[in-house]
Amino acid sequence: MAGIEWRTYEAGHCMHPQCSTRRRGSWKMVRFPSLTFLLRHPTHGTMLFDTGYSEHFFHATRHLPERLYRTITPPHLREQESLCNQLARDGIDVRDIGTVMLSHLHGDHIGGLHDFPHSPILCSREAWNDLHARSRLGALKRGLLPGLLPANFLERVRWIEDTPSVRLSGCFAEFEAGHDLWADGSMLAIALPGHAAGHYGLLFRAANGEQVFLVADAAWSSQAVRDGIAPPGMVTSWLGDTHAYLATLARLQRLRHAEPGLRIVPSHCGEHRPR
Numbered sequence: 001m002a003g004i005e006w007r008t009y010e011a012g013h014c015m016h017p018q019c020s021t022r023r024r025g026s027w028k029m030v031r032f033p034s035l036t037f038l039l040r041h042p043t044h045g046t047m048l049f050d051t052g053y054s055e056h057f058f059h060a061t062r063h064l065p066e067r068l069y070r071t072i073t074p075p076h077l078r079e080q081e082s083l084c085n086q087l088a089r090d091g092i093d094v095r096d097i098g099t100v101m102l103s104h105l106h107g108d109h110i111g112g113l114h115d116f117p118h119s120p121i122l123c124s125r126e127a128w129n130d131l132h133a134r135s136r137l138g139a140l141k142r143g144l145l146p147g148l149l150p151a152n153f154l155e156r157v158r159w160i161e162d163t164p165s166v167r168l169s170g171c172f173a174e175f176e177a178g179h180d181l182w183a184d185g186s187m188l189a190i191a192l193p194g195h196a197a198g199h200y201g202l203l204f205r206a207a208n209g210e211q212v213f214l215v216a217d218a219a220w221s222s223q224a225v226r227d228g229i230a231p232p233g234m235v236t237s238w239l240g241d242t243h244a245y246l247a248t249l250a251r252l253q254r255l256r257h258a259e260p261g262l263r264i265v266p267s268h269c270g271e272h273r274p275r
């Protein structure tokens, strides 16, 4: 089967001190892009991996307590930077998007979901159940903004957990199993626990032969995958499970050593911003 054409978009960004994402990091302000990815599957059409920020994010956080989200992590987004506007400039209508896969449900990953009202959604049931078990404040504390989810979400979703499970081998064996999204081995959703409930990465073979692993927020930067330096425990325990996060990051670090040709792409790494 032919490989998958893919392209990176930056749908807004936020600025944070480096030390908020790296233990013993500096107070230097660093740009954290919100990267999203357009993939063209040879037989299953066009798919998005996450949606970044959009004007809907600002709408969802206009009042307290949700406004605290954008106070703590202030996003920057010009109107022309929203994903749907960038796709339109590239001649892609939102109706052309066959599937929107959500790596997890943090507001900076699902912020543009309302702009794709016709697309089926791929998401983790665990992530959905976790969000809906929380109070409004409990969700907000974990970076979750239910207002960004469309009212007809359940009519459109296909749960990642319901796709065929395959045992992983070779240098991916540590990740144990993946979900074969199209039952043809072309795209595997792989659980990357720790950052947030139901957090998944996506592994595929690109059209140029390169193997690509989109790892969302399992690492905040490629530097972290290289040196294994995690965010402060306060950050990882605030958002998820520090023990699981560290185990996942260590697995990614070992994977990089075992498979140097593999392109590992975190969602907020400046090294992977589109040029």
Ligand SMILES: [Zn+2]
Pocket (backbone or CB within 6 Å): 104, 106, 195, 196, 217
């Ligand atoms: Zn996240």
